[in-house]
Amino acid sequence: MRWYAPRKLHEALALLTERPDLIPIAGGTDIMVGRDPRACGHDYLSLANVAALRGIRETPAGVAIGALATMTEIGRHPIVCRALPALAASARATGAFAIQNRATLGGNIMNASPAADNAPVLLAYGASVSLMSVARLRHVPYENFHSGYKVTVRRPEEILGEIFVPYAPLGARHYFRKVGTRRAQAISKVGLAALLVGRPGAWERVRFGFSSVAATPILACALAATITGTARGLPDDEGLAEALGRDLAARDDIRSTAEYRRRIALNLVREALAPWRHQGGCDAGQ
């Protein structure tokens, strides 16, 4: 096994162009415990020393987060806590403190687990990611990033550079909740993040991102269409469940059953919509 650890981004990109078989490694918390046979006997490209991939920047339109930003940095960052509270919450819910000190946001989404805790939040906020190679830089909406179970649109010669998360409008409801066996160090059975702007009958933005209910993290488009398409009030539970049935492809696995996941997903959606359910929402508006 060989281990390459460049300090400059252009050196890392050049190495990956020459050796697209190299496996990038950031915090190593997925790779080091990995059971992925593709990672065995390979050579690695450590990104840990590449300063250009670090940092969290405030821009006029949103927050630009370097792929190497750790969960600890994100969960404590004043701009993230103020402008993107759901992302601060998901970072703080990722593993326990020791993991959070090493685990990066880039690694969390590149690992492409359907259970990744930060993925639903990035979907709800409408994030985009930059993929860089020697030849070019491209920006991909995060909702198009996962192309299958543990597969992304990243090409072998590309490095994930930055995750850009746009600001939400003032007055938005930011929601994140992870349901697992325990509060800490548990992989989610279901995770939901939502960004809700407006009110029943006059929604400006309705976005729900889920983890652990399909082969990839998903943006629940049928659910959003049902909510925004309801002229007065909110859809009733039956309507929400029917829409979720079209979005979710929940399965039984070692952590949970498909039936439990569907029920919890509905409960989480109800909780996300709670501010409107009791004031001219479902009950009063219909």
Ligand SMILES: Cc1cc2nc3c(=O)[nH]c(=O)nc-3n(C[C@H](O)[C@H](O)[C@H](O)COP(=O)(O)OP(=O)(O)OC[C@H]3O[C@@H](n4cnc5c(N)ncnc54)[C@H](O)[C@@H]3O)c2cc1C
């Ligand atoms: C005990 C334990 C508990 C955990 N708990 C949770 C949890 O609660 N929630 C959760 O979501 N995850 C959890 N994880 C998984 C893991 O910690 C996270 O997914 C973490 O964010 C991965 O980041 P990393 O920097 O360590 O990635 P790495 O292990 O370094 O890499 C992960 C993948 O991303 C690729 N990669 C990394 N950076 C880049 C880049 N910039 N460009 C291209 N490819 C890149 C690597 O090649 C690899 O395929 C846990 C892991 C452990 C060991």
